[in-house]
Amino acid sequence: MALDFSGQNLRRGNFKGRKDLAGANFRYADIRGANFTNANLKGANFSHAKAGLQRRWAIFLVLISWLLSGLSGFLWAVNGYLVSRIFDTSNLENQISGWTALMVLIAFLFVTIRQGVAAGLGAFAGTFAFAFAFTFAFAFIFAEARTFAGIFAFAKAFAGAFAFTFAFAFAGAFAFAGAFAFAFAGAFAFAFAGAFAFAFAGAFAFAFAKVVAGAKAVVVAGTIVVAFAGTLLSIYISWQAMKGDEKYSLVRNLAVTFAATGGTSFRDADLTNADFTQARLKSTDFRNAILINTCWHQAKMLDRVRPGSTYLQNSQVRQLLVTGRGQDKNFDRQDLPGINLKKANLADASFISTDLSEANLQDADLSRAKLKQTQLDGTDLTGANLTGAYIEDWGITNTTKLHGVRCEYVFMRLPTKEDPDPLRKPDNKKEVFADGDFADLIQPIFDTLDFYHNQGVAPRAIAIAFKNLAEKHPEAELEIVAMEKRGNDKFLLRTKTAALSDKSQLSAEYFHYYNRVKVLSQSQQLFLVERSDRIRNLEIMVNTALGQPKSYTQ
Numbered sequence: 001m002a003l004d005f006s007g008q009n010l011r012r013g014n015f016k017g018r019k020d021l022a023g024a025n026f027r028y029a030d031i032r033g034a035n036f037t038n039a040n041l042k043g044a045n046f047s048h049a050k051a052g053l054q055r056r057w058a059i060f061l062v063l064i065s066w067l068l069s070g071l072s073g074f075l076w077a078v079n080g081y082l083v084s085r086i087f088d089t090s091n092l093e094n095q096i097s098g099w100t101a102l103m104v105l106i107a108f109l110f111v112t113i114r115q116g117v118a119a120g121l122g123a124f125a126g127t128f129a130f131a132f133a134f135t136f137a138f139a140f141i142f143a144e145a146r147t148f149a150g151i152f153a154f155a156k157a158f159a160g161a162f163a164f165t166f167a168f169a170f171a172g173a174f175a176f177a178g179a180f181a182f183a184f185a186g187a188f189a190f191a192f193a194g195a196f197a198f199a200f201a202g203a204f205a206f207a208f209a210k211v212v213a214g215a216k217a218v219v220v221a222g223t224i225v226v227a228f229a230g231t232l233l234s235i236y237i238s239w240q241a242m243k244g245d246e247k248y249s250l251v252r253n254l255a256v257t258f259a260a261t262g263g264t265s266f267r268d269a270d271l272t273n274a275d276f277t278q279a280r281l282k283s284t285d286f287r288n289a290i291l292i293n294t295c296w297h298q299a300k301m302l303d304r305v306r307p308g309s310t311y312l313q314n315s316q317v318r319q320l321l322v323t324g325r326g327q328d329k330n331f332d333r334q335d336l337p338g339i340n341l342k343k344a345n346l347a348d349a350s351f352i353s354t355d356l357s358e359a360n361l362q363d364a365d366l367s368r369a370k371l372k373q374t375q376l377d378g379t380d381l382t383g384a385n386l387t388g389a390y391i392e393d394w395g396i397t398n399t400t401k402l403h404g405v406r407c408e409y410v411f412m413r414l415p416t417k418e419d420p421d422p423l424r425k426p427d428n429k430k431e432v433f434a435d436g437d438f439a440d441l442i443q444p445i446f447d448t449l450d451f452y453h454n455q456g457v458a459p460r461a462i463a464i465a466f467k468n469l470a471e472k473h474p475e476a477e478l479e480i481v482a483m484e485k486r487g488n489d490k491f492l493l494r495t496k497t498a499a500l501s502d503k504s505q506l507s508a509e510y511f512h513y514y515n516r517v518k519v520l521s522q523s524q525q526l527f528l529v530e531r532s533d534r535i536r537n538l539e540i541m542v543n544t545a546l547g548q549p550k551s552y553t554q
Contacts, residue, residue: 001120002021002022002023002024002025003021003024003025004024004025005024005025005026005029006025006026006027006029007027007028007029007197008029008480009029009030010026010029010030010031010033010034011030011032011033011034011036011054012032012035012054013033013058013122014034014327015034015035015036015039015238016033016035016036016037016038016039016067017037017038017039018040019038019039019040020041021040021041021044021220022034022040022041022042022043022044023042023043023044023045024043024044025044025045025048026045026046026049026051026082027045027046027048027049028047029049029050029129030050031046031049031050031051031081031264031294032050032051032052032053032054032263032264033053033054033057033262033263033264034051034264034265035264035265036264036265036266036269036527037265037266037267037268038267038268038269039213039269039270040213040268040269040270041266041269041270041271041274041275042270042271042272042273042274043272043274044271044274044275044278045114045274045275045277046274046275047275047276047277047279048277048278048279048280049276049279049280050280050283050408051099051264051279051280051281051282051283051284052261052263052264052277052280052281052283052284053259053262053263053282053283054262055351057262058309060086061258061259061261061262063068069188077224077459079105080225081223083098083101083102083105084098084370085098085101085372086098086099086102086139088299090547091283096411098145102424104115109233109526112237112299113236113237113246119308120478126537129394136550140336141388145293148174149154149245155161155164160246168490170509174347176311179221180474180496187268189349189536197418205248213353223381225435235500237251237503238251238255241255243377244303244315254283256304256305256306257306259282259283259304260283260285260305260306262283263282263283263306264281264283264284264285265284265285266284266285266286266289267285267286267287267288267289268287268288268289269289269290270289270290271286271289271290271291271292272290272291272293272294272338273292273293273294273452274414275294275295276294276295276296276299277295277296277297277298277299277538278297278299278353279299279300279301280299280300280301281299281301281302281305282300282304282305283304283305283306284305284306285305285306285308286305286307286308287306287307287308287309287310288308288309288310288311289308289310290338291310291312291338291339291461291474292337292338293313293338293358293360294338294340296318296321296322296340297321297322297324297339298322298323299321299322300321302318302321303315303318309449311334311336311337311339314334315492316329317334317336317339318330318332318342319345320344321339321340322367323496324343324344324345324356325344326341326344326345326346327343327345327347327348327349327365328347328348328349328350328552329346329349330349330350330351331349331350331351331354332350332351332352332353332354333352333353333354333389334351334355334383335353335354336354336355336356336359337355337356337357337359338357338358338359339359339360340359340360341360341361341364342361342362342363342364343361343364344359344361344364344365345364345427346364346365346366346369347365347367347368347369348364348367348368348369349366349369349370350369350370350381351369351371351374352371352372352373352374353373353374354374355374355375356374356375356376357375357376357377357378357379358377358378358379359364359376359380360379360380360397361379361380361381361384362383362384362404363382363383363384364381364384364385365385366381366384366385366389367385367386367387367388367389367392368388368389368390369386369388369389369390370390370414371389371391371392371394372390372392372394372414373392373394373395373533374394374395375395376394376395376396376397377395377396377397377399377400378399378400379396379400380400381400381401381405381407382401382402382403382404382405382475383403383404383405383406384405384407385406385428386405386406386407386410386412386438387407387408387409387410388409389407389410389411390411390412390413390414390415391410391411391412391442392412392413392414394412396442396443401443402438402439403439404439405438405439407433407438408431408432408433409425409431409432410424410425410438410442411424411425412424412425419447423503424503424504425441425450425508426450427449427450427503427504427507428504428508428511429504430504430508431507434454437452439492440454440486440487440490441486441492448481448493448494448495448496448497449478449494449496449501449503449507450492450493450494450495451492451493451494451495451498451505451507451510451514452486452490452491452492452493453489453490453491453492453493453514454489455489456489456518457489457490457491457545457546458514458517458518458536459539459542460525460529460539461517461518461525462491462542463529463535463536463539463540463542464513464517464528464539465510465514465517465539466478466480466493466495466513466527466536467532467534468513469510470511471515472509473509475498475501476497476498476506477496477497477498477501478495478496478497478499478506479495479496479497480493480494480495480538481494481495481496482494483541483542483545485546491542491545491546493542506518
């Protein structure tokens with residue numbers, strides 16, 4: 001019998017490695033700080049559970065964030081002081097170090113804002129080379145620097161400014177990212193207000209120290225201005241990072257890692273078929289967890305978990321899992337094996353070359369979805385709507401579940417401007433699949449014209465109709481490539497055609513002939529057969545195919 005922990009206080013509970021938790025009930029349980037590492041939680045119910053950090057640990061992290069923020073403000077003030085040395089006309093070495101600091105700082109911050117932290121680091125390296133050349137150029141321009149000692153002094157000034165500038169600029173951005181990370185681990189508004197206050201306290205502490213030391217007013221002013229601007233920049237970078245901006249993913253990943261420290265851990269756990277409906281999940285660790293058919297409907301703060309390499313690392317996928325709304329979204333080339341998209345609205349979505357193996361797509365709306373080269377091994381499409389889907393080279397297998405699929409028609413190629421309805425099936429644009437026909441018909445098929453018969457198959461009528469169609473349209477180059485019995489009373493006649501043939505017209509004409517012949521008397525049909533050996537031979541082939549269960553005749 002499955003264990004029942006519903007509504008219980010399980011804070012800091014140790015369930016590490018337990019194998020008896022399959023199907024366990026954790027509804028409304030408080031699992032903050034609990035350890036489920038490597039546990040078997042198949043089918044466990046965590047709906048409405050509260051995961052993440054315990055309050056006292058969250059407060060501790062908030063206090064750490066305030067200290068980091070104070071350090072951030074102090075370091076930005078140091079940056080400001082280095083830049084303000086530009087105005088020290090009495091000391092050339094100070095001026096050079098000030099200009100060096102300014103160049104490196106501007107380059108790093110400009111590129112970081114536009115392209116992200118990683119690009120900012122690249123700009124930093126490039127500016128290093130430029131500033132190095134700049135320093136030595138100054139050394140040779142001025143007479144007092146033409147000695148080796150003078151060059152060495154300028155190089156030392158440059159190197160010091162460079163190192164301080166890089167360390168402090170990056171530390172400022174990271175410190176506020178930490179402040180934001182810890183803020184969502186506790187009371188957000190309170191934590192942010194404290195971090196903001198500590199940052200400016202650190203900056204003004206350094207500025208005040210310079211005033212006491214007798215620094216010039218312009219130096220103090222420069223220190224305060226740069227510190228203020230740097231702190232605002234750190235706030236901006238951190239805010240964008242926590243919103244999910246990919247440019248600042250490095251900062252966000254570091255922040256989430258720190259925020260999940262001490263939180264609920266599902267690392268390496270088996271969460272197959274587990275249910276997290278409306279669970280609160282911030283600061284929770286899901287690294288290396290097995291997440292096959294796991295339900296995340298309306299889960300809270302799923303964007304604040306530590307996802308590792310699971311499909312939860314993608315912000316768009318997280319949003320889809322929580323809301324079930326993915327219409328007109330692009331999920332191309334994503335690795336989403338085992339994802340649970342039951343009843344999701346995926347109309348007009350694109351899954352080109354996406355791995356959806358073992359995914360749950362029951363009752364999902366995939367109308368007009370692009371499923372080109374989509375991997376669907378073991379995928380459950382029971383009751384899904386595939387009307388108008390583009391299924392070019394899709395990867396269905398004998399383990400793909402197609403029971404009850406709703407589909408009126410599909411397309412075998414992606415649309416183009418010249419051909420918005422490429423290789424439609426059924427070929428006749430005025431026809432649609434009857435209930436259950438699509439699941440019976442669809443197999444890995446070719447660029448063909450298919451004549452699918454689903455009611456009272458008449459072999460003689462098939463032979464006569466096909467012979468008449470081939471003789472009327474010799475330009476279509478009709479050639480039978482396969483006959484296949486489907487079920488007890490369904491039959492597929494598959495033919496190759498010329499590339500430019502109008503398949504819709506050919507299909508319509510064929511079934512016009514077929515239905516007319518079916519209503520003729522046996523004597524009238526026999527009269528038509530006796531006039532053509534071709535009709536007799538084709539009738540024999542159809543009867544042979546129908547006489548063998550699930551036969552497939554090349």
